[in-house]
Amino acid sequence: MRRFRDFSIRAKLTTIVVGTTALVLLLASAGFVVSGVQNVKQAMIRELAALADAIGTNTVAALVFHDAAAARETLAALRSQPNVINAQVLSPAGDVFASFTAVETSDPPAAVIGPEVRHLVETRADGTYAWGHSLTVVRRVRLDNESVGFIRIEANLDRVTAAVRSVLITVSAVAILLLGVALAVGYRLQRLVSQPIVKLTSTISAVGRDKDYTLRAEKTSSDELGVLMDGFNEMLAQIQSRDEQLARQRNELEDLVTVRTAELQRAVVAAEEANRTKTTFLANMSHELRTPLNAIIGYSEMLQEEVTEAGDERFARDLQRINAAGRHLLELINAVLDLAKIEAGKMELHLDSFAVATMVDEIAAVIEPLAHQHRNAFHARLEGDVGVMRADLTKVRQVLLNVLSNACKFTEQGEVALVVGRETLEEREWLTFQIIDNGIGMTEAQLGRLFQEFAQAEDSVAGKYEGTGLGLALSRKISWMMGGDITVVSERGRGSAFTVRLPASVPDQSGEEKRDDGSARLPGSAGTVLVIDDEPAARDLMRRFLVAAGFAVATAGDGDEGLRMAAEMRPDVITLDVMMPGRDGWAVLAALKASPELADIPVVMVTVVGERNLGFALGAADYLTKPLDRPRLTAVLRKHCRGRFRVLIVDDDAQLRRQIRQALEQDGWLVVEAANGVSALERLREESPALILVDLAMPAPDGFEFLASIHDHDEWKRIPVVVLTPERLSDEERLRLGGQVARILEQRTFSAERLLGEIRALIGSPEKGRRHG
Amino acid sequence: MARILLVEDNEMNRDMLSRRLMKRSHEVIIAVDGRQALEMAEARVPDVILMDMSLPVLDGWEATRRLKALPATRAIPIIALTAHALSGEREKALAAGCDEFDTKPIDFAALLSKIDALLARRPSA
Numbered sequence: 001m002r003r004f005r006d007f008s009i010r011a012k013l014t015t016i017v018v019g020t021t022a023l024v025l026l027l028a029s030a031g032f033v034v035s036g037v038q039n040v041k042q043a044m045i046r047e048l049a050a051l052a053d054a055i056g057t058n059t060v061a062a063l064v065f066h067d068a069a070a071a072r073e074t075l076a077a078l079r080s081q082p083n084v085i086n087a088q089v090l091s092p093a094g095d096v097f098a099s100f101t102a103v104e105t106s107d108p109p110a111a112v113i114g115p116e117v118r119h120l121v122e123t124r125a126d127g128t129y130a131w132g133h134s135l136t137v138v139r140r141v142r143l144d145n146e147s148v149g150f151i152r153i154e155a156n157l158d159r160v161t162a163a164v165r166s167v168l169i170t171v172s173a174v175a176i177l178l179l180g181v182a183l184a185v186g187y188r189l190q191r192l193v194s195q196p197i198v199k200l201t202s203t204i205s206a207v208g209r210d211k212d213y214t215l216r217a218e219k220t221s222s223d224e225l226g227v228l229m230d231g232f233n234e235m236l237a238q239i240q241s242r243d244e245q246l247a248r249q250r251n252e253l254e255d256l257v258t259v260r261t262a263e264l265q266r267a268v269v270a271a272e273e274a275n276r277t278k279t280t281f282l283a284n285m286s287h288e289l290r291t292p293l294n295a296i297i298g299y300s301e302m303l304q305e306e307v308t309e310a311g312d313e314r315f316a317r318d319l320q321r322i323n324a325a326g327r328h329l330l331e332l333i334n335a336v337l338d339l340a341k342i343e344a345g346k347m348e349l350h351l352d353s354f355a356v357a358t359m360v361d362e363i364a365a366v367i368e369p370l371a372h373q374h375r376n377a378f379h380a381r382l383e384g385d386v387g388v389m390r391a392d393l394t395k396v397r398q399v400l401l402n403v404l405s406n407a408c409k410f411t412e413q414g415e416v417a418l419v420v421g422r423e424t425l426e427e428r429e430w431l432t433f434q435i436i437d438n439g440i441g442m443t444e445a446q447l448g449r450l451f452q453e454f455a456q457a458e459d460s461v462a463g464k465y466e467g468t469g470l471g472l473a474l475s476r477k478i479s480w481m482m483g484g485d486i487t488v489v490s491e492r493g494r495g496s497a498f499t500v501r502l503p504a505s506v507p508d509q510s511g512e513e514k515r516d517d518g519s520a521r522l523p524g525s526a527g528t529v530l531v532i533d534d535e536p537a538a539r540d541l542m543r544r545f546l547v548a549a550g551f552a553v554a555t556a557g558d559g560d561e562g563l564r565m566a567a568e569m570r571p572d573v574i575t576l577d578v579m580m581p582g583r584d585g586w587a588v589l590a591a592l593k594a595s596p597e598l599a600d601i602p603v604v605m606v607t608v609v610g611e612r613n614l615g616f617a618l619g620a621a622d623y624l625t626k627p628l629d630r631p632r633l634t635a636v637l638r639k640h641c642r643g644r645f646r647v648l649i650v651d652d653d654a655q656l657r658r659q660i661r662q663a664l665e666q667d668g669w670l671v672v673e674a675a676n677g678v679s680a681l682e683r684l685r686e687e688s689p690a691l692i693l694v695d696l697a698m699p700a701p702d703g704f705e706f707l708a709s710i711h712d713h714d715e716w717k718r719i720p721v722v723v724l725t726p727e728r729l730s731d732e733e734r735l736r737l738g739g740q741v742a743r744i745l746e747q748r749t750f751s752a753e754r755l756l757g758e759i760r761a762l763i764g765s766p767e768k769g770r771r772h773g
Numbered sequence: 774m775a776r777i778l779l780v781e782d783n784e785m786n787r788d789m790l791s792r793r794l795m796k797r798s799h800e801v802i803i804a805v806d807g808r809q810a811l812e813m814a815e816a817r818v819p820d821v822i823l824m825d826m827s828l829p830v831l832d833g834w835e836a837t838r839r840l841k842a843l844p845a846t847r848a849i850p851i852i853a854l855t856a857h858a859l860s861g862e863r864e865k866a867l868a869a870g871c872d873e874f875d876t877k878p879i880d881f882a883a884l885l886s887k888i889d890a891l892l893a894r895r896p897s898a
Contacts (some may be wrong), residue, residue: 287827290876290877291783291786291877292785292787293877293878294783294789294877294878294879295785295789296878297784297878298786298789298790298793298878298879298881299785299789301793301881302789302792302793302796303787326878330878333809513837546869548864548868549867549868631867631872631873634867635872637895661844664844665843665844665845669844670844671844676891
């Protein structure tokens with residue numbers, strides 16, 4: 001059963017009202033009953049006393065005269081009284097003188113005339129009563145204020161009992177009625193209190209559930225509950241207003257963020273603009289500074305040479321100083337410019353693969369004389385196979401040379417060592433270059449400033465050891481750019497150990513497109529190159545480089561695709577990788593040379609494999625080994641692209657040759673001249689032209705013989721030939737020319753227009769040709 | 774020895790460089806701007822051209838492009854000389870048709886070896 005305190009308000013209030021009412025009714029009813037019974041009793045006593053007194057008066061004579069019979073007769077009159085059980089007339093001594101009983105057979109109980117009657121007799125008291133299961137009245141019988149005896153009457157309590165019953169019935173009925181009324185009224189009244197509370201609680205639940213702070217409790221009264229509602233509503237209002245304030249502030253904040261973002265974007269644009277301006281300024285400044293420096297360094301160098309030659313050593317030292325100061329200044333400018341470039345994000349990495357050992361050899365060659373200047377021993381050591389590294393060679397060299405030259409500078413009659421190793425850390429390959437010396441070393445404080453710009457070890461040191469103070473700062477930033485770092489440990493007076501750690505393969509700076517250079521030649525104007533290589537990185541590198549050099553580039557990832565593309569686009573030149581899965585480079589080369597349409601496209605083999613002769617035997621036009629030398633690659637490709645538009649003029653008339661040459665060159669053709677058939681064959685052996693112009697009238701071997709000899713050559717017989725003749729050819733002569741001659745120009749006077757028209761009709765124009773191969 | 778066309782507008786640099794080249798028994802011809810460079814190259818057909826890129830009248834970039842477009846001069850190797858050390862200059866020079874590239878101030882020994890390399894590469898003409 002639930003405890004009362006856990007009842008609902010409604011149940012509690014009802015219980016209280018009904019309980020209180022019931023209690024009050026109970027008490028009131030009890031009062032009624034008690035007082036009712038009392039009244040009945042008093043009435044009965046008075047009645048019996050009056051009856052006894054009447055009998056006493058009638059029995060005075062009988063007592064005085066001891067007439068018992070008369071007394072009994074008088075007592076018998078009591079028979080009419082239904083309640084009287086028995087009655088006696090007593091002598092003054094208390095003895096029974098006469099007696100009456102309602103029931104004949106029953107004797108008067110001796111106890112009735114017991115101690116209380118005896119007490120009355122002894123004290124001669126007037127009218128005394130006693131209680132028991134019945135009501136007994138004893139009255140004195142008097143004669144002239146003298147007690148002559150007593151009358152005792154005992155009556156049953158039937159009348160009292162009946163009275164009690166009737167009172168109880170009445171009171172109970174009234175009580176039940178009243179309780180009903182109380183319940184009804186109480187129930188109605190408790191709602192006054194409970195209803196608002198119930199509503200309040202449902203409002204609270206709704207607010208809690210929906211987080212809707214616009215809800216309000218409905219106020220119905222101005223009592224304490226009303227105050228509670230007001231308090232609750234006030235609280236909701238405050239929460240609501242705070243919510244709104246928060247939302248407003250959030251919106252304001254968002255607006256503010258938007259405004260700030262826009263401001264920042266403007267600032268970024270302005271900063272980028274400023275940065276561009278700065279870079280341009282630096283470029284111009286650098287130019288302005290370099291021009292006079294050029295003169296200072298150049299003239300001092302020249303003078304040095306001259307005084308040395310003249311054997312005049314007086315000025316040599318001073319000139320050397322001027323030259324050294326000039327070079328120092330140059331270093332400073334370069335370092336400042338490099339730092340500015342790094343800061344402006346303009347420093348670019350030119351990644352190449354190179355053998356680390358070769359680079360170390362080159363560095364050692366540069367550093368050795370520097371080490372000897374301070375009488376230091378220098379040695380470079382490779383720990384294990386250091387292999388190949390992919391990085392910006394120039395910058396790696398710059399960093400190592402900088403740290404090494406510092407080591408040489410700050411060491412006297414000591415040792416400088418370069419120890420190179422390769423290691424795997426965090427699943428990446430690294431190259432470590434340790435530069436160890438036993439020179440003057442550095443203190444903690446000096447180490448702290450070491451990589452800061454313009455902070456040299458200390459003034460006294462700076463005075464003695466010339467340097468820019470920028471080298472290490474720059475070296476570290478360059479190392480960072482390549483994903484590496486420089487660290488150092490040093491002890492004053494004992495020496496220093498620098499560690500340059502660089503990734504074995506520096507990642508490409510992705511998303512950084514080369515700026516389009518407006519001044520560069522038109523894309524593709526240098527010719528069309530088809531690159532066949534299975535390695536995507538190699539293809540990409542080649543494409544980027546060749547596009548920058550002005551070529552139009554197409555790439556193919558395997559031999560079959562390469563052959564298909566070659567047939568489709570007829571490139572000016574093909575670069576072909578040898579090591580490819582499936583159809584390898586040799587097979588592709590053989591297929592190209594076996595196809596009549598593709599055989600004349602020059603193929604440049606690009607490979608790490610050194611089988612040069614096999615390449616040439618299979619018909620390769622050129623052979624390049626990886627890693628590629630860029631200028632060499634460009635030169636080779638340019639040569640072959642031009643070869644596609646090469647015209648060989650074979651004529652003994654120098655005047656005519658020059659005329660033709662001028663006309664052709666103005667039209668963009670590359671012209672090769674030969675004065676006779678013999679030298680023409682030599683030119684052909686050097687490089688096949690796209691077209692041959694032959695004057696038939698030449699001294700021996702004449703045009704006919706020349707044409708016959710090229711007809712015997714497999715590669716040459718496909719070259720179209722235009723014959724120039726001042727006279728009309730006979731049928732026999734035409735027969736001798738055979739099928740190879742594509743055009744015969746009979747002209748007494750040279751017409752450049754006509755010649756060019758014929759050539760264009762035969763093999764297209766150089767411009768057109770470059771696009772369509 | 775070779776015939777070298779030196780295209781340079783700065784008098785001091787021109788004087789210094791030409792004297793040093795002549796000391797090494799090269800024949801040096803001079804042009805002071807891009808237009809003159811074109812004329813001299815056509816008239817004298819040098820073996821190598823040393824081209825300063827910032828020139829008056831016609832700058833080195835344009836002069837180079839024209840030289841490389843002319844049949845008579847396109848075979849002549851050109852070494853670009855620039856005082857700008859900004860990245861991209863080298864690519865720009867090569868794209869304009871230059872065969873080599875050097876920044877000022879010139880490392881004379883290195884320049885000589887570049888000239889020699891270009892001369893050696895030349896087809897036997």
